[in-house]
Amino acid sequence: MKFNRIEDLDLDGKVVLTRVDLNVPTDRGQVTDTTRIDKIVPTIRAIQDAGGKPVLLAHFGRPKGKNVPEMSLRQIVPALEEALGEKVTFAEEAVGGPAKRAVAAMHAGDVVLLENTRFYEGEEKNDPTFAASLAALADVYVNDAFSAAHRAHASTEGLSRLLPSAAGKLMETELDALNAALGEPVRPVVAVVGGAKVSTKLDLLANLIEKVDHLVIGGGMANTFLVAKGVAVGTSLAERDMAGTAKEILEKAARTSCAIHLPVDVVVAKEFREGAPSETVPVDACPEDAMILDAGPQTVEQINGVFATCKTLIWNGPLGAFEIKPFDAATNACAQEAARLTRDGLLTSVAGGGDTVAALNQAGVAGDFTFISTAGGAFLEWMEGKDLPGIAALADARQ
Structure with a gap:
């Protein structure tokens, strides 16, 4: 399978919507395992090194389209800042005024985290209007969440149809490993x-x-x-x-x-x-x-x-x-x-x-081991020979 990698796109001065996996375990608002956070750092660094401004998209828990305070991504910010060694700006919404203002205020090297995408009904429905609202924030889309690639959601599939798209470093590693195991x-x-x-x-x-x-x-x-x-x-x-x-x-x-x-x-x-x-x-x-x-x-x-x-x-x-x-x-x-x-x-x-x-x-x-996937359902569906919507969209974007 062929797909764009970060190096294939011009990111200089561009806002890059970056879908990551921040669905990490917490206890009383404190992250208890930073493995998934640590794994997205190379992608964020690669975007910054290419002159891009990463705006992170992620889900957390299953709020089912409602704003559930205990499932806010705000609680992930301290662990994310520690992993990156820099400040992360949190936008209290994924679309609308707070998101637009946070993105507009970005300078080179800044990182913005948007609120839980699953607070919006349009996310899991892969609603074109919601996807377009997300796309309007940025110039480029990078998907680094293989673990969510088996879901046809707005932030995992819809955005690939609207913006120049590429796989992030973690996604790239996963796809290369799985191709080596079952593809070729x-x-x-x-x-x-x-x-x-x-x-x-x-x-x-x-x-x-x-x-x-x-x-x-x-x-x-x-x-x-x-x-x-x-x-x-x-x-x-x-x-x-x-x-x-x-x-x-x-x-x-x-x-x-x-x-x-x-x-x-x-x-x-x-x-x-x-x-x-x-x-x-x-x-x-x-x-x-x-x-x-x-x-x-x-x-x-x-x-x-x-x-x-x-x-x-x-x-x-x-x-x-x-x-x-x-x-x-x-x-x-x-x-x-x-x-x-x-x-x-x-x-x-x-x-x-x-x-x-x-x-x-x-x-x-x-x-x-050469590679160990922590993707769960997406890994199993790949092994089952099923098409993963998020991956198929990246492949289509390459063509």
Whole structure:
């Protein structure tokens, strides 16, 4: 996919509406995690270095088109100023007089933050009139919020149709990484998909089967596939009513020459709690009164063997109940091997999804993967092969 980057546009002296993700966790009006704020700093700096004046657009929470004081972006300003090391002017509205005055008063190097876009009904409706009101504030539009790109909102999609548009630095990095993983990957490609339920990842599995050479299935999802193959899983979490669908996926994988890898040994316990007595058994030897909570060491060896033969890895979801020891062992071991191969330049590794990020952090390898997406829903929809409105609009703007 081709799209404009900041360097492709003339920003000198221009007001640049910049869509960012400031939907950060707070406690009593104080930001508790600045990760998303820190990630937008390179884009703001790039705009300033090019002579542009960044005007930040963002949503916060779900006010549903109403002005909800506790969801005001004003509370984000101190953390944003600290990250940038400079003053940020806050406009009490996203459109209208306060926004126009704040933008008109800008000098080179200034940063303005507009109020929560979701305070306006026109935002989530992608209303052309609201989008035009936003566009009237600026000369150029930069989208740096991949995490919101799966929403066709005025600030994520509508503006790209009205102003010269480009991807911000964070968006650029995300798109380049995802293209390397699924768009034009170096083969062979392996995908790891874990999690609790097959039913929530049907579109994902269907798309990956046609795109990857190996598909490793773990977590509770694997149990449903085992049931489909006639393997008894005791009291394990499994969607037994999805067994037919799982069988269809296995059959489709065989037709597309995608090798599916399921556990060959498992760690079982009678209780789902930390430190519960457990044992490792062959996959077909789960006791009737026990549940599968992790993949076993033979499975880890098998998965790591697949990693060694591949050039690209996509990872979404843990291999076991990683939140509780000792059922994090398989996820940790495979993540650490993927990280080693990445450090050695043998593997391009891209991961995403809430549980995935938490699991890789727990394994101590998040910094070693080629790229980790924190975009959540947008990352999953991309993996599912769906068009993301915000991205499609950037691609159209390039043409």
